[in-house]
Amino acid sequence: MRPLHRRLLSGLLVLLLLAAAISWLRRPQPVMVTLQTVANGKVEASIANTRAGSVEACQRAKMAPIMGGRIEYVGVKEGDRVKAGQVLMRLWNEDQQAQAGLASAQLEAVRRRVSEICTAADSAAREAERSRKLAEQGFVSTGREEVVRMEADAKRAACETARAEVKSSDARLASVRIEQRRTVLIAPFAGTVAKIVGEVGEYTMPSPPGIATPPAIDLIDDSCLYVKAPMDEVDAPRLAAGQAVRISLDALPGKTFEGRVRRIAPYVSAVEKQARTVDIEVDFGRPEEALGHLLVGYSADVEVVLASRENVLRIPTAAILEGNRVLVLRPADSKLEERKIKPGLANWEYTEVLEGLTAGEQIVTSQERAGVKAGVLAKAEEEAAK
Template identity: 30%
Template sequence: MTTFLRHKGTLITGIILGILLGLSGYKITVLNTDTSSKQANSNTTSDEKKPLYWVAPMDPNYRRDKPGKSPMGMDLIPVYKEDQSDQDAGPGTIKIAPNVVNNLGVRTAKVTRQPLTASITTVGYIQYDQDRLIHIHPRVEGWVETLYVKAQGNTVQKGDPLYAIYSPALVNAQEEFLLALQRNNQQLINAAIDRLKALQLPTTTIEKLRKTRQVQQTVTFFAPQSGVVDNLNIREGFFVKPGMTLMALGSLKEVWVEAEVFERQAALVKPDMAVTMSLDYLPGKTWQGKVDYIYPTLDAKTRTVKVRLRFANPNKVLKPNMFAQVVIHADSTEQRLLVPREAIIRTGRQDRVVLALGDGQFKSIAITMGKMNEHYVEVINGLKEGDSIVTSAQFLLDSESSKNSDFQRMSSTDQTSQNTAQHEHHTEQSVEPKIEKKPSSAWVEAEVHKIMPDTRKINVTHQAIPEWQWPVMTMDFMLADNININQLSPGLTVHIEVQKASNNHYQITQVHIPNTPQQTSEKTSEQQHSDHSEVHKHGQPGETP
């Protein structure tokens, strides 16, 4: 009996222990399952980053906890929690969701190092080759007996007769030569020959005079080179004197083209650069030449530099005073840091690009520009090879980045030398940057499109507001209570004062209709006195501050 009870107790104890162990194992399994589920949910949550809030593109102070529209009707932009990489990128870094990047149509390009090839297109006029242009002047006075060249523009070959002249001085020089020959005095003969040559008597005429011993009353002069007759100023029977221009002979073997390039392009042009020329009267045909000379002066009126080009003219089809289109191939083998021209954001004080940092992060940075062509711009400072920059929709990104960027908050004296090292230096020294505050109101010209009396709103297209960096936009504005809405009508051009309210909305506080003695608001004397002070502060109504 005792043994049975002992066995029975042992069995009961084993059953109880088994039940407890089973229950303990079940509970551990459940806990492990819950922990794994929680970890999976945590990983899923961490992978899907949620925006902290949404802000207006033109006003970062306008925040909402869900997507929507800004007071100006623009889509709100999500803002994410900045991670360690955002902090390393410095002030001005913004992060945009991938779907917003796609909707904005953001495109990027790499900063490359390559030669800057430039093609300068300009116009010019064909001229004679001045190196081969000869003017014919007499060295004695006399009368033109025979003129062999009858019209300007005639072509002559070297050695062709030009004109025959009767001159008493030439007759006397020939007689002195014959007298020296008769005396057989070599010294006198040489002196007589030198005088005849000084008077430009042709060598053939001197030899004929030596043989025939007969004085020629009229002496014929010949063309010193082949060319075209220009500036023909004589006719048969003219009395001519030394220094008078009888005619000019221009060679068409080669021609000059004088073209002009703008001041900003002059540094790209170098001597011996290749040039392509085309003419209107011979469409489809081109000529290849080179840059012969760059003039050292700049035209003060046109702000251009004159460039002389040289072209071969074997068929004599290129004629002086023809109008020509030329393309100067200002190619260079020097490696330069280049970015696409459309990526540059040019302002009055600074040139910028938007740097794509990856993972939806962008930052607007200042650069120093160098030479440029129609497609690329050289970057002297601010970027390095391989950087990715935004080439489309960069203006919206630059507007958002500039609100918090380091160069936007610095004073004007420091804007020309902004970089990351300077930012870190200012951070270590605890120097507080100077903040540029925007005015709370601004006057601008606008055209009324629609009037909504029920909500006291109007739809207008206003001009650019430089103080707020607003471009020309069409948007709705709320009217202040003191404005008489009945005096407004669609199509009316007015001057409005836009003021930023405390709730980050913008409303029209004053309206001025041009050519009217008073504004459209009904004010008390105290309000008019306040407006008078406001006019002295911001300028007359209708003037953009």
């Protein structure tokens, strides 16, 4: 009987071990999650531009001559720095130069004639005065004195007429010189020549109304730069001049410039097939840094800081589920618990937590993974690696 009893006990033991193994294999497996420890830090509420903005120059002139003509002189090259008042381009204007020379000669002739006529008028006035005195003494007749006085008055009138002709000739010369300026492009400010359209001998003309044509010379004052960026219309009520801004550029990855909002457009831009936006202009906080690194036309992004709080309880914004819910890992049983929070300030990176969490708790940041939900066993990826 003993061998049989032993065999029965051995079989029962095998069955128990097999059942235990099956139970162990079928036990719930913890899901792998990424965790973030709740801690204190800085949180800012901010808004960003909807489309890329651009670096602009405070002064930029896309110049074209007032009248059309053949280019006779180009005094600069693309990339040259110029001074205010420097002649950049001149059209053929020999006909106007000839007219100016003629007007100048006519003015000189009229001035000489004025000198001659007015000198004669002064002499006639003195002669009339002598005749009056002689007539009073009876040495000349009254008729003679009257004739001399009338001649003096006539010469005085001729003198005034000649002086009026001088003014007329002077105005005519000024008009011709102004007409000459219509054929010359002069730098309105100091800057850099960005673009020249046209060569010596080619014909250029101003843009007709409603038809955009390239400017003859594009002049940029790159000593003063700012950023112009479009913001979504829904954010417009929260914008104000003087707000702090962080500026980033694709051309300088990893570098951020401080700035301030200087102007908000007084209207909403409605571009076809694009969102309605409000343009803002941002000044650089330290212009000397920007001038050494930036080119006009760089694409730029701006982040306007609406409010900022230091040393507050915060969590990653990406960890928040719909309805302001988060998944917390309970250390007692390693299960996930759903917790509702009360958020405060928030941006795309962090959200302030006013209620619902305490410092040191761990929340899940990988909610998109399969099987991650409240009530399941969970294990941090770092622990699984160990």
